[in-house]
Amino acid sequence: xxxxxxxxxxxxxxxxxxxxxxxxxxxxxxxxxxxxxxxxxxxxxxxxxxxxxxxxxxxxxxxxxxxxxxxxxxxxxxxxxxxxxxxxxxxxxxxxxxxxxxxxxxxxxxxxxxxxxxxxxxxxxxxxxxxxxxxxxxxxxxxxxxxxxxxxxxxxxxxxxxxxxxxxxxxxxxxxxxxxxxxxxxxxxxxxxxxxxxxxxxxxxxxxxxxxxxxxxxxxxxxxxxxxxxxxxxxxxxxxxxxxxxxxxxxxxxxxxxxxxxxxxxxxxxxxxxxxxxxxxxxxxxxxxxxxxxxxxxxxxxxxxxxxxxxxxxxxxxxxxxxxxxxxxxxxxxxxxxx
Numbered sequence: 552x553x554x555x556x557x558x559x560x561x562x563x564x565x566x567x568x569x570x571x572x573x574x575x576x577x578x579x580x581x582x583x584x585x586x587x588x589x590x591x592x593x594x595x596x597x598x599x600x601x602x603x604x605x606x607x608x609x610x611x612x613x614x615x616x617x618x619x620x621x622x623x624x625x626x627x628x629x630x631x632x633x634x635x636x637x638x639x640x641x642x643x644x645x646x647x648x649x650x651x652x653x654x655x656x657x658x659x660x661x662x663x664x665x666x667x668x669x670x671x672x673x674x675x676x677x678x679x680x681x682x683x684x685x686x687x688x689x690x691x692x693x694x695x696x697x698x699x700x701x702x703x704x705x706x707x708x709x710x711x712x713x714x715x716x717x718x719x720x721x722x723x724x725x726x727x728x729x730x731x732x733x734x735x736x737x738x739x740x741x742x743x744x745x746x747x748x749x750x751x752x753x754x755x756x757x758x759x760x761x762x763x764x765x766x767x768x769x770x771x772x773x774x775x776x777x778x779x780x781x782x783x784x785x786x787x788x789x790x791x792x793x794x795x796x797x798x799x800x801x802x803x804x805x806x807x808x809x810x811x812x813x814x815x816x817x818x819x820x821x822x823x824x825x826x827x828x829x830x831x832x833x834x835x836x837x838x839x840x841x842x843x844x845x846x847x848x849x850x851x852x853x854x855x856x857x858x859x860x861x862x863x864x865x866x867x868x869x870x871x872x873x874x875x876x877x878x879x880x881x882x883x884x885x886x887x888x889x890x
Contacts (some may be wrong), residue, residue, distance in 0.1 A: 553870060565874050565884040566871070567581070569801075569876075571606065573791075577606070577742060577775045578605040578628070578641055578775070579638070580637065582600050582601075583638075586633045587850070593848050596625050596799055601620075601624065601800065603804070610790045611791070611793075612807070614783060615796035615802075616797055618798075618844060619797055619799065619848070621747075622747055625747050629661060630647070641661065656670075659689065659741065660742045660743065661744075663747060665749075666751055666752060668726075668749075678715045678717070681735055682738055683701055683740075686739070691739065724759070724843055726754070726760065729753065730761070737768060741774070743774065744765075744775075745778070747779045748780055750762060751781070755796065782824055783811075786807065787811055793814065798850055801884060802818050802884055803818075803819045803884070804881070804882045805882065813889075815877045815885065817861070820889060824837040845858055853866075853869055854868075854871060854886065861878075862871060867886055872884040872885050
């Protein structure tokens with residue numbers, strides 16, 4: 552246990568060796584902890600003492616299998632709901648300390664694109680109403696200026712305004728709904744987009760189009776992105792930095808090329824080994840995971856991955872590994888990293 556500067560007790564987490572502590576950081580998260588009480592004596596430890604930063608113009612990808620805490624982390628950054636403890640600093644302002652009205656205003660700088668594009672859009676509202684709502688709430692421009700803004704946003708995401716403005720979400724495909732969601736997210740000129748598995752619910756043929764669109768929007772509007780996914784092939788194509796999570800902790804942080812060519816954590820290697828190769832003649836040595844992830848209500852002591860790791864030792868059960876640099880820009884939380 553460690554004592555925070557607020558006088559409370561925080562978890563050691565996976566350390567902060569990977570933090571860059573630069574003035575160019577748009578988002579800095581320190582010792583973030585999110586827990587949910589599901590019964591009188593049962594607490595789900597979804598995110599445990601996690602720290603990371605995102606540099607201006609960067610795309611940070613967060614990967615891990617279902618249930619590792621990726622979406623919970625994203626929602627905690629947006630204070631939906633607020634974390635149990637920790638700091639979320641956006642452009643120098645700690646969102647966890649803001650009064651409700653100030654927090655509401657600060658949220659306009661961060662927007663989220665959700666996993667299911669169809670259910671994230673109100674089926675009772677037209678496309679015009681969906682995109683106009685945030686502009687109207689925040690009083691951005693006159694009626695004519697807002698209409699022009701809506702038309703421009705729809706054109707930017709590849710939709711013809713005259714064909715879609717008066718239609719509702721259930722009249723569109725999943726890919727079209729995701730384009731509308733992107734246009735809505737961009738309406739208030741955010742500095743950061745948090746994309747929660749934005750292509751996982753779409754056909755493979757549409758995924759590349761949406762990924763290319765997100766990259767175009769990032770370049771056009773100067774956005775910083777947090778991209779959540781369980782698809783490692785997708786992550787490699789969109790990210791500048793990758794953060795691997797397991798059961799609410801960070802396993803490894805590295806640039807995508809380094810992570811894919813030489814993973815240092817046994818969990819990262821197992822994830823990469825699970826990605827199929829489109830070459831039946833190519834042979835490779837794989838590291839398969841055994842069993843299921845432990846319950847987040849009762850995580851293992853020490854390293855949370857040790858119960859499924861073939862390299863685990865007594866030290867792994869007694870001492871939680873902290874992130875250490877094993878190569879330039881590559882950090883791993885493991886007592887026995889792959890070398």
